[in-house]
Amino acid sequence: MANIVEGVFAIHKPPGITSAQVIRDAQSHFTPSSLFAPWLQRESDIKTAESNNQRNKRRSWKSKQPLQVKIGHGGTLDPLATGVLILGVGSGTKALPQFLTCTKSYETVVLFGAATDTYDCEGKVVGRKAYGHVTRELVEEKLRAFRGEFMQRPPIFSAIRVQGKHLYEYAREGKEVPVEIQERKMNVEAMEMVEWLEGGSHGFKWPVEEAEGAVKNMAEKVLHLSDVKGEAAEVVGEVGESAKRKREPASSSSEVTDTPAESSPKRIKSSPAPENDAATAIKAEPAESSPKRIKSSPAPESDAPAIKAEPTETSCPAPAARIRMTVSSGFYVRSLAHDLGAAVGSLGLMAHLVRTRQGEFELGRNVLEYSDLKEGEGVWGKKVEGMLRDWQGGHEVSEGGRDRGGRRHERSAAKPAARAAVRRNSSSDDG
Known part of the structure; x- marks a missing residue:
């Protein structure tokens, strides 16, 4: 026809x-x-x-x-x-x-100083840590470890199955995953910081809602907050009243639309979890040793519009970095934000994400x-x-x-x- x-x-x-x-x-x-x-x-x-x-x-x-x-x-x-x-x-x-x-290209904003259960700005805060020492030079130095081949641990909010159950289901119930979430080999063709955003000069913000009870305990064990170098991460529940009064309201850009459970499983209480059509089974085996890193070429220029957020009177005091990358299939940008925060001796979360190219x-x-x-x-x-x-x-x-x-x-x-x-x-x- x-x-x-x-x-x-x-x-x-x-x-x-x-x-x-x-x-x-x-x-x-x-x-x-x-x-x-x-x-x-x-x-x-x-x-x-x-x-x-x-x-x-x-x-x-x-x-x-x-x-x-x-x-x-x-x-x-x-x-x-x-x-x-x-x-x-x-x-x-x-x-x-x-x-x-196929390979994919992204532009993301990593906001330092706090961590959430979902590794992004739509989750609940599970920890806060000093960020005054985090500079552009430090972030660029630590980004080198994320180029080439390296091992990455998937976030708890994913559709990976452990003993027949999705990881996001453990997180939603506030239960500890019965086995260690295994790291996976990733390949990053290009990774570079394209913009440094000083604290108070941007509109990206930490979430306002705090994790409590079982969720907080799960986060301490599963999200590897204790792995952060330097002082121990300040876990929610230990934050003083004066600090709570200083927290900024959540940005309106973080609001999401509710969707049916079959297409987008709900996160803890009301926050929607990442949508996935299929899941991957994993086994409780020892993590592989980190493969040798390889040299990568600079990220290609993109015609995509730059990620922007206008500063406001209640701007977050912590710095942020806009990062451009070209990565292999299966790469978790949220995990990059979390791991980069740990690498610079603070905490980090994904505040914005744009997929600029796919195939x-x-x-x-x-x-x-x-x-x-x-x-x-x-x-x-x-x-x-x-x-x-x-x-x-x-x-x-x-x-x-x-x-x-x-x-x-x-x-x-x-x-x-x-x-x-x-x-x-x-x-x-x-x-």
Whole structure:
């Protein structure tokens, strides 16, 4: 059938919503559109031509659902994060696993002086530590250890499974993980600080809510606050009343939208946990020794807009650093913020995150703006069609994975490997 468009494109995810919500929003615009009417007609014709046996094999609840444009994503972004989100349409969903294993580029802001249970500014504060000694020169020196190959421990708020249970479930219940969370080998092609933000000169802030009880005890043991060099981290509960009165209110930019549990498991009480479509099982084995670090080239210049936060009267007194990186699949930017805080003898959390590039898609070059969806098909239609046809021109796209008779192809030997790649790499900050 002519004029059928399907394939892969990228959209600029805004802050405050989940990756699953972006898919639902795209479907709500794509399904009634004229651009995807031929695709929907083909799918409807194929279902009509199915035999009775084929219809019976399909689950009843699926057959009752209205037909929608098929869309999937190639690696999630936390609600806090913005940037490149890969979307596959129709048969393009079969190409999404390759984006879970490609390199990705990020720009993040690390705020020093405090740590949270989630390693970011949307969690609950579990510790505070002096930051007056943290300088640009010190941070640049310590960043060298995060280039090349090194070992990284995943955060407690991830979908990794330990003894059949997600790590975020242990955190949500305030329970200690029964085994040590094993470090993983990561590769960083480039890592550099692109902006130093003195305390009081920016708008990034520590969270206002403090962890209590079981959550605090879990954090002390699991988040390795005792590993911070220098003086022991000041754990919540030991902070004096005078210090509490000085805490700034949370920034409005940290607010997130509630989402269904199946797409984005909730964090402790009301804070949403990172969204993940798959989880990775880990074993309680001794951590590998750190591999030899390798030299990396400077991070490439990006056309993406710089991360900015305007200073206010209640600006955080602690310094922050904007860091640009190109990393391998499975890298946790939140863990980098936590580990960098420890490396400089303080504490650190991720205050902002933008994925500027994933595979061949890069902000400012070939990514659809999310706001274009609300402008109607007259605005997004030509852009999406052009992106999908460009993809079709450089990649082989099958007709929905079916042969000429409308029958779906049998699973190939390569698909289990692709699904395994999804499980291995879907639990990082980007997915």
